[in-house]
Amino acid sequence: MYKQELINTHTRIKPYIHNTPVLTSRLINKVAGANLYFKCENFQRMGAFKMRGATNAIMQLSESEKHHGVVTHSSGNFAQALALAAKELGVKSYIVMPNNAPEVKKKAVKDYGASIIECEPTLEAREKASKEIQETKGATFIHPSNDIAVILGQGTATKELLEQQPNLDYIFAPVGGGGLVAGTILAATHFGKDCKIIGGEPFEVDDAYRSLQSGKIESNNSTHTLADGLKTQLGEHNFPIIREGIERIIRVTEAEIIHAMKMMWERLKIVCEPSSAVAFAALLREKDPFKSKNIGIIVSGGNVDLTNLPF
Amino acid sequence: MYKQELINTHTRIKPYIHNTPVLTSRLINKVAGANLYFKCENFQRMGAFKMRGATNAIMQLSESEKHHGVVTHSSGNFAQALALAAKELGVKSYIVMPNNAPEVKKKAVKDYGASIIECEPTLEAREKASKEIQETKGATFIHPSNDIAVILGQGTATKELLEQQPNLDYIFAPVGGGGLVAGTILAATHFGKDCKIIGGEPFEVDDAYRSLQSGKIESNNSTHTLADGLKTQLGEHNFPIIREGIERIIRVTEAEIIHAMKMMWERLKIVCEPSSAVAFAALLREKDPFKSKNIGIIVSGGNVDLTNLPF
Known part of the structure; x- marks a missing residue:
């Protein structure tokens, strides 16, 4: 389902978007114990996959x-x-x-x-x-995340990533409103080779993690996270896709987000926002199951206040 | 001269280096009034063209x-x-x-x-x-800049840039010890189509600017610049190449370096060091002669202390 729609979507929006670069770092691979491919949507127009x-x-x-x-x-x-x-x-x-x-x-x-x-x-x-x-x-x-046209659009990032790196075992994506991760799931299903999706989510706003457990859409009581793009909750269009297609969600602390973000700035030399470091932070938190695997990481955006950095 | 050597050099070092991405920004093009192609050597291994x-x-x-x-x-x-x-x-x-x-x-x-x-x-x-x-x-x-093998190696960045963007009218490069700009000149001469080289240099360490004027290698009395990679002086191997092949050197203030660097971080979403913002700063200082031209900018490196930024 949605394979042809994803192809059509990509053809449709191509003139208006960048096919963003995929970056690697031998040092980060060494730290992570796996082969990481960072899909840099911080380089997307207006600075995010949105x-x-x-x-x-x-x-x-x-x-x-x-x-x-x-x-x-x-x-x-x-x-x-x-x-x-x-x-x-x-x-x-x-x-x-x-x-x-x-x-x-x-x-x-x-x-x-x-x-x-x-x-x-x-x-x-x-x-x-x-x-x-x-x-x-x-x-x-137009809803930011709970809209099938939006979800299909976000999925084109993963379609591009898999065109460049077809043999990914996993793709890690941050989970906020659920549009990105739902699109990632659809694209990986149709264009990957048994490529599994892992979500990264802050403990502070773990509504999606809890939604998977309870089977219904949960919301956040408090929203004290640096990852300000991930405070929103899932919706009725993306939740079924996520529930069916996601392998699991790994939750991360605020300190882990900052640590991952700093490593991306220092080693990948990219400016990315806290939300976009959550997927990488999830991998760094639980390295063992992913040892020596080929892993895509969606770097969701780069819009950050340079005069107010968390490090 | 050096065409075949550049080709051989590139073939030789290819397995050990990244072919770094070239980034663009419509907003930066609007600000600059020209079409800019940033060759991102901050993404090179160990973080610089060196x-x-x-x-x-x-x-x-x-x-x-x-x-x-x-x-x-x-x-x-x-x-x-x-x-x-x-x-x-x-x-x-x-x-x-x-x-x-x-x-x-x-x-x-x-x-x-x-x-x-x-x-x-x-x-x-x-x-x-x-x-x-x-x-x-x-x-x-092995001298960091005054060595023909080093100069040829640095020139491969421009060879790659011109392979991707053959119709550049100008390439801007920062001028420090002169290895990068000399290599840029050699590669542009052989692989460009009437592509001219402009050097960017801080007023605070304008030894190369003065060397071009006096016809002999000048040194710096003081070295108070944020662009710590550009404090060194030219040498007898690169100076003749630079003197013969450079169009001109544009000098920039420290404030102009910081402004250019911040714009690169904010708009290109890249982490780059002050030295590597000097070429872009030079263009921003003197936009008129370059209006609507196709311009390559060598972003030389990205090794910077994130806890001590100038903005």
């Missing part, structure tokens, strides 16, 4: 829907992704952001030509504001 | 010379490069380092299996210590 899903979701709309624009609520990478993708495709975008979002994030979204709608920093206020835009402007709501 | 020259220099030795090992004096990237290249090639290496070199640099060199010889932090002491190793161990001295 550009893939946002582009695909907009391109799947009808001409009439495109004419009325798109709306989402996000203060993170998906806000920028939808704004840039919409701009590239000549579509109007409305981004609902909490009024306490950092100015730099608002500016980035504005620079991509989106209209920002500010609201109180609650989920209720965000959803209400989004609804209003849908009703008054006729804009189509 | 691995190319060091590998080539050792491979050019006779079996008897290899048997007695190699020696250099450096506290920077060439120390690590020679140590790692020697290790890979099964050759003993001796690295003369000033006794005030940071522990982290000594450790990196030791980890690559080299013997460190500490000396007083003066050029005189360094040369004396190197001489002693040559005499007592029979080791061959």
Whole structure:
């Protein structure tokens, strides 16, 4: 299921995205005891894999829907992704952001030509504001992770990775809202050779880990993690894919995230955000089962405040 | 001249080096008003282009010379490069380092299996210590920049860049000891299509700029620059190549180096050292003559202390 859709998606969005480089480090391989291939979506346009899903979701709309624009609520990478993708495709975008979002994030979204709608920093206020835009402007709501067009878009990162490294035994991906890991599962199923997916998730926001255990979508009581891209919960479209296709989720501490992130900066020489170090941190935490294996690591994004680093 | 040597050099060292990625950024192109192609030697093994020259220099030795090992004096990237290249090639290496070199640099060199010889932090002491190793161990001295085998090795970065982007109008490279820029000139002459070379150099250590003016090798009175890889002066092997082949040198302030480096971290999402931002800083300082041109930028290295950043 979804094989042809993934191929079509990739063909569709290719002109708008980068085929990002895959980096390796002998020293990191030595530390990890395995052969690691880092798929660097921090080099993706606007700095994260989200550009893939946002582009695909907009391109799947009808001409009439495109004419009325798109709306989402996000203060993170998906806000920028939808704004840039919409701009590239000549579509109007409305981004609902909490009024306490950092100015730099608002500016980035504005620079991509989106209209920002500010609201109180609650989920209720965000959803209400989004609804209003849908009703008054006729804009189509695009969810950052719980949307099959978005999920298929995110999966193209893994499709590219497997085109370059066909013999991966495992791919590690961070688990936040579940769009990336669900797309990773679909792509690995169809383009890998018995390639298994491992999720990385912070202990502080382990809703997905608990959802797998309970069999229903759990949420987080607190969200005290550096990995600010991973605070959101799974949705009804991606949870079944994840439940069926994921091998397991490995949880990591905040200290492990910082350690992994620093090693990626020092050894891979890349700027990546804490969320994107969670997958690598998961591998470093549990090396034994993965000894000498060929392992892909999805580096999800690189949008980080350089003046406020955790090391 | 040197065309066949460059081809042979590249073939020779290929198994030991990375063909590093070339990165682009639409936003940076907009800021620069030109099409920029960043050749990311910060992703090279041990984190800098120096691995190319060091590998080539050792491979050019006779079996008897290899048997007695190699020696250099450096506290920077060439120390690590020679140590790692020697290790890979099964050759003993001796690295003369000033006794005030940071522990982290000594450790990196030791980890690559080299013997460190500490000396007083003066050029005189360094040369004396190197001489002693040559005499007592029979080791061959390899100069970090003023050696034709090293220069040819460094030139392979530009050969790769032009293989990927054949229509570059200019390549910008930082100017330190002159090995990189001389190699860049040789490779651009033979593999480019009327591709001109521009050097970037800090005002604080503008010995090469002054050497071009006076026609003889000048040195620096003070060396107060963040670009610690660019403090050394030109030599009799690379100066003639540079004098004949360089279009011009653009000097930059320390603030311009920091600004360029920060933009590379933020927009390209790469970790690069101040020295490696000098070429890009030179372009940002003088954009007008390069408007709409295709421009390669050599990002020379990425070895930087993450806990002591200039921004």
